[in-house]
Amino acid sequence: MAQAELHIDLGALAANWRALDAMTDVETAATVKANGYGLGAGRVADALAKAGARRFFVAVAEEGVAVRAAIGPDLPIHVYGGHMAGDAGVIRDAGLIPMLNSVEQLTRHFEALPGHPFGIQLDSGMNRLGMEPDEWASVAEIALAQAPALIMSHLACADEPDHPMNTQQLATFRELTDGAGVPRSLSATGGVLLGRDYHFDLTRPGIGLYGGLPFAEAQAVVRLSIPVIQTRIVQAGESVGYGNSFVADRDLRVATIAAGYADGIQRALSRRATLWAGDTPCPLLGRVSMDLLTIDVSAVDGPVAALDLIGPHQGVDALADVIGTIGYEMLTGLGQRYKRVYSE
Numbered sequence: 080m081a082q083a084e085l086h087i088d089l090g091a092l093a094a095n096w097r098a099l100d101a102m103t104d105v106e107t108a109a110t111v112k113a114n115g116y117g118l119g120a121g122r123v124a125d126a127l128a129k130a131g132a133r134r135f136f137v138a139v140a141e142e143g144v145a146v147r148a149a150i151g152p153d154l155p156i157h158v159y160g161g162h163m164a165g166d167a168g169v170i171r172d173a174g175l176i177p178m179l180n181s182v183e184q185l186t187r188h189f190e191a192l193p194g195h196p197f198g199i200q201l202d203s204g205m206n207r208l209g210m211e212p213d214e215w216a217s218v219a220e221i222a223l224a225q226a227p228a229l230i231m232s233h234l235a236c237a238d239e240p241d242h243p244m245n246t247q248q249l250a251t252f253r254e255l256t257d258g259a260g261v262p263r264s265l266s267a268t269g270g271v272l273l274g275r276d277y278h279f280d281l282t283r284p285g286i287g288l289y290g291g292l293p294f295a296e297a298q299a300v301v302r303l304s305i306p307v308i309q310t311r312i313v314q315a316g317e318s319v320g321y322g323n324s325f326v327a328d329r330d331l332r333v334a335t336i337a338a339g340y341a342d343g344i345q346r347a348l349s350r351r352a353t354l355w356a357g358d359t360p361c362p363l364l365g366r367v368s369m370d371l372l373t374i375d376v377s378a379v380d381g382p383v384a385a386l387d388l389i390g391p392h393q394g395v396d397a398l399a400d401v402i403g404t405i406g407y408e409m410l411t412g413l414g415q416r417y418k419r420v421y422s423e
Contacts, residue, residue: 120137147175160178201255231264231265
């Protein structure tokens with residue numbers, strides 16, 4: 080193995096979609112934004128389409144191009160970011176459905192692409208994207224007359240089932256959309272888990288497809304294996320890495336492996352992360368540098384060819400917990416230098 084390998088189990092991805100789909104009685108779409116959460120939007124979308132997904136969501140119009148190439152001309156692709164200035168050509172040519180977030184976007188879309196499909200995104204309390212209630216009231220009659228493909232909103236606290244914001248947003252969304260006669264969507268992964276009241280006509284899971292929380296029963300989708308470049312003996316009193324931040328208190332066998340913060344392995348993991356040689360934990364020594372990590376492999380019998388940073392013993396959320404972040408950030412930050420190895 081000459082470079083770090085990111086192993087992506089498309090069979091597990093498909094199984095996660097089927098499991099989330101089985102939790103509802105409505106259509107289950109798939110969110111494949113951020114290059115399929117860092118795993119390759121085309122391969123991810125193709126696998127999910129084969130599993131049964133018939134509708135996809137991306138963040139911006141440009142992301143929809145790769146997904147369209149992977150899934151063919153017929154399945155709908157929605158754009159959370161709506162219709163931005165300059166997007167008309169991409170939206171038209173790739174057959175995308177922008178989720179219009181404001182009167183400005185509504186006007187732009189109707190003027191640039193009259194008759195082209197669109198959806199509406201409403202702000203039910205998150206204050207991030209979508210038309211606010213007064214704004215929606217001012218254009219609802221005009222928008223509904225053009226038969227939007229979908230009306231959606233997004234939950235702010237769905238990963239906390241008992242948070243009062245969930246019921247508050249549910250009530251607001253119903254108040255804004257009951258009687259509209261248009262398919263509705265409120266739930267991503269967390270909303271699926273909240274139960275039937277949150278499902279409406281369509282769910283659109285993201286992180287749960289890729290093996291992340293809050294879908295605790297998800298199958299693991301990724302494994303990150305990093306090859307050893309060199310192994311040396313570091314004697315007691317010698318330092319390892321930049322800044323002499325680690326000094327050995329005993330003789331150690333130290334492996335230098337081929338990945339670093341240029342590959343999305345955050346510098347905050349320095350001296351805090353654990354990698355794995357099979358079932359043997361191996362602590363990271365010293366600082367994470369741009370291209371290299373130094374790992375204590377003293378506990379491993381025999382030669383070490385590669386070490387796992389993400390794998391059976393440490394999923395993306397467990398790794399994220401080490402530095403107080405979330406699995407989303409770990410996944411989407413995975414760099415482009417990894418050799419992506421797909422299995423069905």
